Each structure stands twice: as C-alpha cells, then as structure tokens.
Amino acid sequence: MTVVYKLNVFKDPEQLNQNVFAAQYAVRGPLAVRAEELRAQLKEKPDSLPFTEIINANIGNPHQMGQIPLTFIRQVLALCQYPALIENAEITQKLFPSDAIARAKELLEETGGIGAYSSSQGVPLVRRDVARFIEERDGFPSDPNHIFLTTGATQAVRMMINLLIARPYHGILLPIPQYPLYTASMALYGGRTVPYYLNEETNWSVSVEELQRAYDAGTAEGTEIRAVVFINPGNPTGSCLNEKAIEDILGFAKRNGVIVIADEVYQANVYDLPFVSFKKVLSRLQTENPNDAWDKVSLISIHSVSKGQLGECGQRGGYMEVTNIPEAAFKQIYKLASIDVCPPVAGQFIVDILVRPPKLGDPSHDLYHKQIKDVHEQLFKQCRQLHSALSSMKYVKCQEPRGAMYLHPRIFFPKKLIETAKAQGAEPDELYCMELLESTGICILPGSGFGQKENEFHIRTTFLAQGEEYLKHYVAGHNKIMEKYE
Ligand SMILES: Cc1ncc(COP(=O)(O)O)c(C=O)c1O
Structure with missing residues (x-):
C-alpha cells in the first residue's frame, strides 16, 4: 500500500514568519551557545581546555553567578508551594518565622493556591x-x-x-x-x-x-x-x-x-x-x-x-x-x-x-534588610573591581558606572584585528569576544549586539562574577589578544 503524505511547511523555512528569522538576541546568541559547549567539554574532559571554568559575564542572571536568594522570599514560597506545612504547626513554627507563615497564609487565601x-x-x-x-x-x-x-x-x-x-x-x-x-x-x-x-x-x-x-x-x-x-x-x-x-x-x-x-x-x-x-x-x-x-x-x-x-x-x-x-x-x-x-x-x-518587605518589628525584618544591604555592597564592590581591571587594560576606555549590573567599555582595536574579523565575515568585537571565551572561559558580549556607532566597538560585561581571580585571567587574556594583532 502506498503511504500518502504531504510535507509540511517546516520543510521550507523561507515559508515561515521571516520576522522571527530577522530577530536577534545577542544575550543568548552564538557566544552563549559556545560557552555552553565549552562547559560540557570541561565536565567531560576537565584538562582539555586552558581554563577550568566558564564565567558567564554575558547575562544579568545573579543566582547563576552565586548570589544567594533572600531567605524570607524562599520561606514564603516554600510554604505556598507546600501548604500542608502550614497545617503542621509544630514543624512550621520551628522552621519558619511567624511573618513568613502569616504572609504565605494571606497570599494563599487571596488566590486559592499557587497552582491556580x-x-x-x-x-x-x-x-x-x-x-x-x-x-x-x-x-x-x-x-x-x-x-x-x-x-x-x-x-x-x-x-x-x-x-x-x-x-x-x-x-x-x-x-x-x-x-x-x-x-x-x-x-x-x-x-x-x-x-x-x-x-x-x-x-x-x-x-x-x-x-x-x-x-x-x-x-x-x-x-x-x-x-x-x-x-x-x-x-x-x-x-x-x-x-x-x-x-x-x-x-x-x-x-x-x-x-x-x-x-x-x-x-x-x-x-x-x-x-x-x-x-x-x-x-x-x-x-x-x-x-x-x-x-x-x-x-x-x-x-x-x-x-x-x-x-x-x-x-x-x-x-x-x-x-x-x-x-x-x-x-x-x-x-x-x-x-x-x-x-x-x-x-x-x-x-x-x-x-512589601518585612517591616520594622517583624521577625524577618533585620535579616531581610541585612541580606539586601550585603548583596548591594557586594555588587558595588564587584563593579569597582571590574572597572579598575578594565581601566588597566590597553586600548580600553570605560565610563564610570552609576547603576545596573553592567560595564560597557569602548575598545580601540588594532587595525589587524579589524581586518581579520572582516575577512572572516565577523564583527571585530565578536571576534574579540570569541577569542576571549576560547582562551579564558570568560563569556562577555560584543557591543554590536546592543548597537553602536559605525566604526566604534564596545564589549558588554556583567559584574556579577565574584572574586578577583577571574579578573587576572581576563586582563591577561585581553592583553594576549591585543598583542597578537598589534
Ligand atoms: C533593561 C532590561 N529590561 C528587561 C529585562 C527583562 O527582565 P525580566 O527577567 O524581568 O524579563 C532585562 C533583563 O536583563 C533588562 O536588562
């Protein structure tokens, strides 16, 4: 018996919505994909690369970079996800402060449950x-x-x-x-x-x-x-x-x-x-x-x-x-x-x-506000450290950061790097970011993904990575790339 079938439109992508093809989202583009491949390679063969970890400085994703969730938020959510805990007063009162229990009850009563x-x-x-x-x-x-x-x-x-x-x-x-x-x-x-x-x-x-x-x-x-x-x-x-x-x-x-x-x-x-x-x-x-x-x-x-x-x-x-x-x-x-x-x-x-965070006098007030303050101070410290590392790099000029989670320095690439990128059909800042990723495991993004004036180049990096060790690799990796093309 002959099987009758007709190919569907996926056979011919040009027939699909071309607006989707046109859309570009650098934050999760080729560099992020390559970073994931390298992470998988490191897991399988830890000694096969010139670095030991991937630093995702490409996306403002604080928990991925080790930031700890605020305790009160997770306590309330835990109770809302598993309301049976609230019924068991003996256990709950040992584990959860009374304001977290009260908030969970209030939210559950208002909504009919987190699953509705x-x-x-x-x-x-x-x-x-x-x-x-x-x-x-x-x-x-x-x-x-x-x-x-x-x-x-x-x-x-x-x-x-x-x-x-x-x-x-x-x-x-x-x-x-x-x-x-x-x-x-x-x-x-x-x-x-x-x-x-x-x-x-x-x-x-x-x-x-x-x-x-x-x-x-x-x-x-x-x-x-x-x-x-x-x-x-x-x-x-x-x-x-x-x-x-x-x-x-x-x-x-x-x-x-x-x-x-x-x-x-x-x-x-x-x-x-x-x-x-x-x-x-x-x-x-x-x-x-x-x-x-x-x-x-x-x-x-x-x-x-x-x-x-x-x-x-x-x-x-x-x-x-x-x-x-x-x-x-x-x-x-x-x-x-x-x-x-x-x-x-x-x-x-x-x-x-x-x-509506815990207010003064609530059992969770002090811890909540301490955690907020600690995260804020830690981020600012990381920001200063990254800014000073970037400012020490050859060919890099970085504005003073005032807020958010990113630095967006300008890079003045040597002519040879620009020509090499053009010959490969890549943007110079893309080539730079890819070489940095391949040599150091640090994933940052090219300014071309965010828009920039013609013949200007930038990189965007988050300052969510903790510690200063990676900054040493960053500066060394940057200098090596620049020396290669000088
Ligand atoms: C300026 C800006 N707007 C919106 C978003 C999207 O954030 P959300 O996770 O809330 O969708 C981001 C995420 O990085 C952002 O930087």
Missing part, C-alpha cells in the same frame, strides 16, 4: 501593594487598577510593542546601545527601530536634541513614531537619569505626541545617584501645571523581580504601571494580558515581597 490561575491583570492584593510601594517611593498617588503584574519585564515590553506596531511604517525610538529585547521585539512585530544615540563621553547621557534629531530623521523617512524607550538605570551602559533630564525628556514626548516606555528594572541597582522614576516626575509636572497637558503624556513604567538585590530571574515576576491611558486602549492592554492567561503566581508572590 490568577486574574489576568494579577492578584488584586499584590497590585494594591505595588500601588502603595509606588506611592511611598514617589510621593504621588498610584491606582492598583493601573498596575498589571507581568511575566518578568519581558512580557510588558512585548505586549506594548505588539500593541503599538500596527503597520510596517510604525516605529519606536530606541536608545543605542540598548538591551536587545527591544530590537528583537521590533523585528518580531515588524516595526521600525528608530535609533537615538546615548552620549558616551558624558556617561551615556540622553539629550533632547539627539531625541529630536532622531525623531525628525525617522519622520522624514516616512516612519510614524509612536513611542520612545528609556532604560534607566541603563543596560548596557550603567547610566542613571536625574530629575531634570527626565523632565526634559517628558517635554520632548509631550511636544511630539510619543508614548514613553520607562524600563526601570534596575531601580534598586544604583550606586551614587538616587533613582528617580519617570512616574514621579510626570506626576509632579501634572500636579504643578494642571493646564499644561501633561496628562496627555502616556507612560508605561516597568519593573521586575529579576534584578535589584532579589535576582529571581527564573521566577518570572514583574509589573507595569500604565499612566494616562485612555479607556479604549486600556481595554486592549487588558485583552493582551488575558490572552497570556496570567503571569506565574509564584512570580506574583515575589513581587508582593519586593514591594
């Missing part, structure tokens, strides 16, 4: 706590109905880009350099990225002149610019915006009628300047100048449990606050959230702890 879908916008109690946190942080009101709990910050970004890009000529202003989630999402949803450049010489600052130049250039090319993204504190730059800069930026958004997307996932990772939220500045402008149409500026503010001192990347918790969004558009944001059903409930519970 929550409402699409997120658990109401958690949204109420997020709104209170924002009010205390900014000194202006926040409405729980304007909070969406999300699957990390990523879902918030994807939802907004999905909603805003309706035609191929629609565009969004993105900072260069940027976090590649943005360019990847623009590619996926078929919109146009309109780049505005951050000024490296002034610590990667944003200028309104540059924003307007980029807006005018994009518009002149026929792009309808709908929104502008700011990452503050910056990934990959580590820069921080002050209140005046944010006010100027909001003025730009108002004049040009563009929606502001403020990615503030690193708001707790600041080292010398205080963090100022876009929401606070917009609320102040609205209050002080009620007739100046500040309420026409729509703002999407994004936060996450993946960063700060929690580092709970794998739990996928986050939130966005939407400000000045007309009802009809709000309903469509709600619909997008409901199509995703709901964010992981465990992630939502962590959001609750992020915004």
Whole structure:
C-alpha cells in the first residue's frame, strides 16, 4: 500500500514568519551557545581546555553567578508551594518565622493556591501593594487598577510593542546601545527601530536634541513614531537619569505626541545617584501645571523581580504601571494580558515581597534588610573591581558606572584585528569576544549586539562574577589578544 503524505511547511523555512528569522538576541546568541559547549567539554574532559571554568559575564542572571536568594522570599514560597506545612504547626513554627507563615497564609487565601490561575491583570492584593510601594517611593498617588503584574519585564515590553506596531511604517525610538529585547521585539512585530544615540563621553547621557534629531530623521523617512524607550538605570551602559533630564525628556514626548516606555528594572541597582522614576516626575509636572497637558503624556513604567538585590530571574515576576491611558486602549492592554492567561503566581508572590518587605518589628525584618544591604555592597564592590581591571587594560576606555549590573567599555582595536574579523565575515568585537571565551572561559558580549556607532566597538560585561581571580585571567587574556594583532 502506498503511504500518502504531504510535507509540511517546516520543510521550507523561507515559508515561515521571516520576522522571527530577522530577530536577534545577542544575550543568548552564538557566544552563549559556545560557552555552553565549552562547559560540557570541561565536565567531560576537565584538562582539555586552558581554563577550568566558564564565567558567564554575558547575562544579568545573579543566582547563576552565586548570589544567594533572600531567605524570607524562599520561606514564603516554600510554604505556598507546600501548604500542608502550614497545617503542621509544630514543624512550621520551628522552621519558619511567624511573618513568613502569616504572609504565605494571606497570599494563599487571596488566590486559592499557587497552582491556580490568577486574574489576568494579577492578584488584586499584590497590585494594591505595588500601588502603595509606588506611592511611598514617589510621593504621588498610584491606582492598583493601573498596575498589571507581568511575566518578568519581558512580557510588558512585548505586549506594548505588539500593541503599538500596527503597520510596517510604525516605529519606536530606541536608545543605542540598548538591551536587545527591544530590537528583537521590533523585528518580531515588524516595526521600525528608530535609533537615538546615548552620549558616551558624558556617561551615556540622553539629550533632547539627539531625541529630536532622531525623531525628525525617522519622520522624514516616512516612519510614524509612536513611542520612545528609556532604560534607566541603563543596560548596557550603567547610566542613571536625574530629575531634570527626565523632565526634559517628558517635554520632548509631550511636544511630539510619543508614548514613553520607562524600563526601570534596575531601580534598586544604583550606586551614587538616587533613582528617580519617570512616574514621579510626570506626576509632579501634572500636579504643578494642571493646564499644561501633561496628562496627555502616556507612560508605561516597568519593573521586575529579576534584578535589584532579589535576582529571581527564573521566577518570572514583574509589573507595569500604565499612566494616562485612555479607556479604549486600556481595554486592549487588558485583552493582551488575558490572552497570556496570567503571569506565574509564584512570580506574583515575589513581587508582593519586593514591594512589601518585612517591616520594622517583624521577625524577618533585620535579616531581610541585612541580606539586601550585603548583596548591594557586594555588587558595588564587584563593579569597582571590574572597572579598575578594565581601566588597566590597553586600548580600553570605560565610563564610570552609576547603576545596573553592567560595564560597557569602548575598545580601540588594532587595525589587524579589524581586518581579520572582516575577512572572516565577523564583527571585530565578536571576534574579540570569541577569542576571549576560547582562551579564558570568560563569556562577555560584543557591543554590536546592543548597537553602536559605525566604526566604534564596545564589549558588554556583567559584574556579577565574584572574586578577583577571574579578573587576572581576563586582563591577561585581553592583553594576549591585543598583542597578537598589534
Ligand atoms: C533593561 C532590561 N529590561 C528587561 C529585562 C527583562 O527582565 P525580566 O527577567 O524581568 O524579563 C532585562 C533583563 O536583563 C533588562 O536588562
């Protein structure tokens, strides 16, 4: 009997959605893949490589790099995952502080359990706590109905880009350099990225002149610019915006009628300047100048449990606050959230702890805040150590970091390295990063994955790796590559 079959569309990838082919995500690109291969090789044949471990400085993934989860978070989650523990008072009271038990009970009662879908916008109690946190942080009101709990910050970004890009000529202003989630999402949803450049010489600052130049250039090319993204504190730059800069930026958004997307996932990772939220500045402008149409500026503010001192990347918790969004558009944001059903409930519970940590007098208060302080200090120490190692390297110039988890130095490659890369069809910074990985096991990323000006080269590295030993290998490996091409 002849078997009848027809080949499906996977036989011919060109027939698939080409937007997916176009999307690039350097953070998990070829260098990360190669690092995993080398890790597997080390496990099988420990002596086969010139190094003994892989240092993943390519991604802001703190627990992977040895950062310890905060005790209170894991105690509450443990009880929520296995509520039978709560029933057994004898055991539970020996192992868990009373405030962790109380929080777990409260969250379980509110939701019907960690294994149940929550409402699409997120658990109401958690949204109420997020709104209170924002009010205390900014000194202006926040409405729980304007909070969406999300699957990390990523879902918030994807939802907004999905909603805003309706035609191929629609565009969004993105900072260069940027976090590649943005360019990847623009590619996926078929919109146009309109780049505005951050000024490296002034610590990667944003200028309104540059924003307007980029807006005018994009518009002149026929792009309808709908929104502008700011990452503050910056990934990959580590820069921080002050209140005046944010006010100027909001003025730009108002004049040009563009929606502001403020990615503030690193708001707790600041080292010398205080963090100022876009929401606070917009609320102040609205209050002080009620007739100046500040309420026409729509703002999407994004936060996450993946960063700060929690580092709970794998739990996928986050939130966005939407400000000045007309009802009809709000309903469509709600619909997008409901199509995703709901964010992981465990992630939502962590959001609750992020915004409502144990308070003074609670049994877990001292330990929680000590752990937060220790992680913060440790990260800052690692940041200084890496900055000083990079500053000692030949051909490297690194701006002073102000926040986030990354350094993004410029590298002035010898001509021979640039020519060798071009001959191989690679970017010079890609070639450099690959050679560094192969010779030292240190995985960093090329600036080309984040965007940079033509003929400029950068590398992006996290400062999450602990200790100074790896920095010695880093400096030596760097010098060797440079000497090879000098
Ligand atoms: C600026 C920025 N936004 C968003 C994200 C995504 O984070 P999440 O794990 O919350 O999805 C990251 C992750 O590194 C980031 O750096």
